Amino acid sequence: MADVTLTVDGKKITAPAGTLLIDACRKAGIEIPAFCYYPGLSLQAACRMCVVRIEKIPKLQTACTTPVAEGMIVATDTDEIKQSRKAMLQLVLANHPLDCPVCDAGGECELQDMTFKYGAADSNFVDVKNHREEQQWSPVVYFDRPRCILCYRCVRVCGEGMDVWALGVQNRGVSSVIAPNGGDHLDCEECGMCIDICPVGALTSGTYRYKTRPWEMTHVGTICTHCGDGCKTTLGMRSSGDGMEIIRGDNRDKSGINGDFLCVKGRYAFDFANHKDRLTQPLLRNAEGKLTPTSWEDALAFAAQRLRKIRDTRGGEQIGIIGSNRTTNEESYLLQKFARSVLGTNNIDHHRTADYVSFAKALAGQEQRAASLRETETAPAILLIGNDPTEQHPMLAWNLRANVRHNRARIYIVNHQEIKLRRQATSFLKISADTYSTCTRFLAGEENSAFGAEATALREALSKEPNLLIVFGAELHGSAIESLVRYGLSLPDTKFACLGDYVNSRGAADMGMYPDMLPGYVPVQQPGAFATEYGERFPAAPGLDLPSMLDAAARGNLAALYVVGSNPVHRYGVAAASLKNTFLIVQDMFLTETALLADVVLPIANLYEKAGTVTNTYGDLQFVKKAADRSGVRTDLELIVRLADKMGADVHSLVPFGQGTRADMGQSRGAQSGEADRHAVWLAAQNLEPKLSPFDPSALLDEIQRLVPGYHFSRLELFSGNDQHVQATAHNTGLVQIVNPAERRDGVLPSEDTLFTSGTLGHYSGKLTEIHDSRNKEILVAAD
Amino acid sequence: MTTEAPMEAQTIFSPELAARFDKLVTLYPVRRSALIPMLLYAQDEQGYVTDAAIREIAQRIGITPLDVRNVLSYYSLLRTKPVGKYHVQVCTNISCMLRGGQKLFEHCKQRLGVGHKETTPDGIFSLEEVECIGACSWAPAVQVNYDFHDNLTADAMDAVLDQYRKQAEK
Ligand code: SF4
Numbered sequence: 001m002a003d004v005t006l007t008v009d010g011k012k013i014t015a016p017a018g019t020l021l022i023d024a025c026r027k028a029g030i031e032i033p034a035f036c037y038y039p040g041l042s043l044q045a046a047c048r049m050c051v052v053r054i055e056k057i058p059k060l061q062t063a064c065t066t067p068v069a070e071g072m073i074v075a076t077d078t079d080e081i082k083q084s085r086k087a088m089l090q091l092v093l094a095n096h097p098l099d100c101p102v103c104d105a106g107g108e109c110e111l112q113d114m115t116f117k118y119g120a121a122d123s124n125f126v127d128v129k130n131h132r133e134e135q136q137w138s139p140v141v142y143f144d145r146p147r148c149i150l151c152y153r154c155v156r157v158c159g160e161g162m163d164v165w166a167l168g169v170q171n172r173g174v175s176s177v178i179a180p181n182g183g184d185h186l187d188c189e190e191c192g193m194c195i196d197i198c199p200v201g202a203l204t205s206g207t208y209r210y211k212t213r214p215w216e217m218t219h220v221g222t223i224c225t226h227c228g229d230g231c232k233t234t235l236g237m238r239s240s241g242d243g244m245e246i247i248r249g250d251n252r253d254k255s256g257i258n259g260d261f262l263c264v265k266g267r268y269a270f271d272f273a274n275h276k277d278r279l280t281q282p283l284l285r286n287a288e289g290k291l292t293p294t295s296w297e298d299a300l301a302f303a304a305q306r307l308r309k310i311r312d313t314r315g316g317e318q319i320g321i322i323g324s325n326r327t328t329n330e331e332s333y334l335l336q337k338f339a340r341s342v343l344g345t346n347n348i349d350h351h352r353t354a355d356y357v358s359f360a361k362a363l364a365g366q367e368q369r370a371a372s373l374r375e376t377e378t379a380p381a382i383l384l385i386g387n388d389p390t391e392q393h394p395m396l397a398w399n400l401r402a403n404v405r406h407n408r409a410r411i412y413i414v415n416h417q418e419i420k421l422r423r424q425a426t427s428f429l430k431i432s433a434d435t436y437s438t439c440t441r442f443l444a445g446e447e448n449s450a451f452g453a454e455a456t457a458l459r460e461a462l463s464k465e466p467n468l469l470i471v472f473g474a475e476l477h478g479s480a481i482e483s484l485v486r487y488g489l490s491l492p493d494t495k496f497a498c499l500g501d502y503v504n505s506r507g508a509a510d511m512g513m514y515p516d517m518l519p520g521y522v523p524v525q526q527p528g529a530f531a532t533e534y535g536e537r538f539p540a541a542p543g544l545d546l547p548s549m550l551d552a553a554a555r556g557n558l559a560a561l562y563v564v565g566s567n568p569v570h571r572y573g574v575a576a577a578s579l580k581n582t583f584l585i586v587q588d589m590f591l592t593e594t595a596l597l598a599d600v601v602l603p604i605a606n607l608y609e610k611a612g613t614v615t616n617t618y619g620d621l622q623f624v625k626k627a628a629d630r631s632g633v634r635t636d637l638e639l640i641v642r643l644a645d646k647m648g649a650d651v652h653s654l655v656p657f658g659q660g661t662r663a664d665m666g667q668s669r670g671a672q673s674g675e676a677d678r679h680a681v682w683l684a685a686q687n688l689e690p691k692l693s694p695f696d697p698s699a700l701l702d703e704i705q706r707l708v709p710g711y712h713f714s715r716l717e718l719f720s721g722n723d724q725h726v727q728a729t730a731h732n733t734g735l736v737q738i739v740n741p742a743e744r745r746d747g748v749l750p751s752e753d754t755l756f757t758s759g760t761l762g763h764y765s766g767k768l769t770e771i772h773d774s775r776n777k778e779i780l781v782a783a784d
Numbered sequence: 785m786t787t788e789a790p791m792e793a794q795t796i797f798s799p800e801l802a803a804r805f806d807k808l809v810t811l812y813p814v815r816r817s818a819l820i821p822m823l824l825y826a827q828d829e830q831g832y833v834t835d836a837a838i839r840e841i842a843q844r845i846g847i848t849p850l851d852v853r854n855v856l857s858y859y860s861l862l863r864t865k866p867v868g869k870y871h872v873q874v875c876t877n878i879s880c881m882l883r884g885g886q887k888l889f890e891h892c893k894q895r896l897g898v899g900h901k902e903t904t905p906d907g908i909f910s911l912e913e914v915e916c917i918g919a920c921s922w923a924p925a926v927q928v929n930y931d932f933h934d935n936l937t938a939d940a941m942d943a944v945l946d947q948y949r950k951q952a953e954k
Pocket residue numbers: 141154157158159162164165166167186188189190191192193194195
């Protein structure tokens with residue numbers, strides 16, 4: 001829209017027509033206080049804090065509801081305005097307990113800040129305050145009614161933002177009160193958005209309340225370890241007896257790809273780190289067959305010696321490796337490089353939750369066709385096939401709702417279930433669960449038989465969409481993805497997004513955690529530069545995929561299995577006996593079903609306790625900063641390097657440290673970076689950034705940047721905490737494909753996680769379990 | 785919020801009222817505009833707005849029961865607790881107060897033996913102190929259910945109450 005020019009406090013500013021005065025001012029660096037106004041939510045105009053004087057209008061006006069106009073002359077900071085704001089604050093404080101010393105929001109309360117600024121601590125009211133006891137509404141939401149200033153932010157974010165509508169306003173005037181939908185409790189998605197958005201301490205969080213003061217925590221922005229959306233979260237840490245403990249997860253920083261949003265998992269499910277069953281000592285199976293604690297040296301030496309012996313006597317193909325959906329790109333890259341160049345095997349795989357290989361293949365040679373998560377908030381039309389984002393990709397669901405609300409985006413849904421997002425959809429086509437690929441072929445015009453009038457109407461509507469964004473779930477794999485992409489490419493300017501389940505599922509795929517694919521979806525048989533990079537042990541033929549490795553083990557044909565951050569025994573229902581002839585090394589935080597069968601167990605750090613990068617399912621590359629710390633555990637990266645070293649491998653060729661001109665001297669180490677940071681400052685001043693440690697992820701990032709096709713990004717943006725879109729492109733040499741794609745099995749096994757589960761990690765999150773159980777209890781009661 | 789509103793096969797209201805509701809929700813550009821009249825009619829039929837009524841009305845309109853409560857709790861004329869057969873509403877707002885409304889209210893308390901928002905043990909009367917009921921010209925005024933009684937004195941009030949008691953005993 002055309003720009004208009006106005007004058008605010010004597011300063012000329014311009015803003016697009018239609019902009020609200022409050023936004024225009026804020027953008028120009030002029031602060032306007034506001035309790036009820038919240039960007040992205042409907043206007044409330046309830047608090048009167050944002051009043052300004054506009055020339056030629058007799059009364060003070062609310063900046064939060066006034067659009068800018070050409071020639072408008074505005075004053076925002078006169079004595080009259082200050083007095084008015086002060087009076088509003090006195091009214092708010094008339095029934096507000098002055099319990100800041102014990103209030104959870106103390107130190108980050110907007111009412112406190114405003115009172116401090118406008119000096120409204122004195123009051124003309126003598127009436128007795130209306131006290132109510134605090135209430136617990138759910139495992140995570142608590143309400144302290146007297147502190148509520150009735151800004152209605154919580155009501156709006158829950159309704160408009162979350163489409164849950166669990167909070168309401170009852171009674172009126174001074175006796176108005178925020179009320180939960182269950183009478184005395186909440187039936188909701190437990191996202192905690194209402195708590196975070198509350199400007200005061202009226203809504204507080206079950207995990208954080210009364211634990212600490214905000215200024216006592218160290219805050220580190222990193223990436224949520226749960227779903228494939230990869231939200232940025234600010235973790236609040238405090239030192240504890242054995243490291244740095246996470247006290248709170250929120251996103252007050254709002255600088256991330258997720259803006260305001262975090263779901264229940266991002267906000268509360270970090271407590272697995274403190275679970276009592278967490279392993280903090282390596283374990284070795286002793287002569288009696290029992291796992292007993294041992295030293296790192298002994299555990300690593302033993303594991304390395306066995307691996308080396310198996311490799312040298314029986315060959316690398318007798319060793320299998322199962323990687324993780326939650327390790328960093330650097331770790332995933334290193335693990336497959338270790339497999340291929342040190343162990344000499346292509347038997348490497350992971351729990352695949354989406355068919356990224358087919359997706360990459362279908363997009364081979366195409367540029368700018370994979371959509372960033374950000375585009376789901378702006379695309380004018382979206383076709384969503386399969387998946388239930390409300391449960392499995394909460395951030396995506398939030399974006400789609402916002403897109404409909406703000407831009408009237410058209411959302412076309414094809415699903416076998418009546419997913420909640422259909423409430424925002426322009427059209428909803430229900431199909432049966434086994435017809436996804438037929439339906440896709442029908443849309444693509446590759447299916448001769450008819451698929452019903454609704455599908456025809458959908459195809460018709462989509463043909464008129466010039467900028468379609470196609471988002472699809474794991475229901476689509478193999479040739480269905482290829483049909484879909486062919487179809488999309490036949491429409492103008494279509495983009496795609498493929499939904500996988502975990503924080504670095506996409507990264508694991510991009511980094512070549514496949515028996516037949518190298519990093520960047522380069523086929524093993526056409527390794528190009530990798531052939532020389534990975535040395536003479538690198539086998540020419542593709543290896544075994546995950547199910548085949550498990551089968552081989554059961555047949556006594558796999559001498560060793562190295563499992564990093566994965567629980568295949570549980571996930572694939574493996575019988576304990578089938579692994580009895582396989583030397584099993586497991587790296588995990590807990591004694592999972594898989595770890596219980598291991599010969600060596602190495603306790604590891606989780607994503608919140610290390611640095612590196614992750615790639616979300618859309619291909620947005622983000623920086624993971626070390627936040628928490630726990631004594632007794634090591635990162636996967638360190639363990640792989642030490643294992644390689646103990647096997648006699650040349651660590652320098654595995655991790656290119658100590659060369660080049662850049663290194664991480666603390667940027668990635670978060671809360672503990674003090675000492676290293678000071679060195680980093682000095683080194684940077686001298687134009688020196690040597691990579692000094694073999695455990696430095698940025699040395700591996702260098703190699704990823706150098707070797708993985710499509711991983712082009714700026715270090716500056718990365719270390720600034722900004723997301724960057726990358727697209728690891730499938731190898732497109734024009735050579736004849738050696739593998740017949742029809743023979744390749746995609747092996748996708750969706751995790752079927754819900755809002756309240758998160759694979760094995762979910763079992764160890766006390767809060768998630770508590771929420772999950774309390775909901776099930778309700779369902780049982782309701783069924784009675 | 786959903787717009788779907790599956791019609792109740794089972795209703796807790798009389799067939800007449802249910803039919804009236806069926807029509808009411810179609811009269812406005814948006815269904816929820818019918819909410820306040822529905823609540824009032826439900827209260828007239830059942831004495832107060834019951835939880836079951838809230839559920840059914842929510843379902844008829846296609847909103848959540850919480851939405852219904854948000855509106856319901858705003859209006860003091862809508863209630864969620866039963867009252868007596870005759871609900872005596874004594875105005876003590878400014879005109880009535882000047883003409884003895886406060887005294888009249890005290891008198892009713894004495895006479896009925898109940899206080900503000902209380903019901904007599906036999907369930908015949910309930911008492912409430914209310915704001916202006918728009919009968920200022922004939923203050924002090926009292927409203928019993930939907931009937932007005934004005935220009936009242938203590939004696940006149942007694943006569944009114946007696947008359948209702950007689951009616952109740954019939
Ligand atoms: S936790 Fe989320 S879903 Fe629940 S009431 Fe708050 S905003 Fe609504």
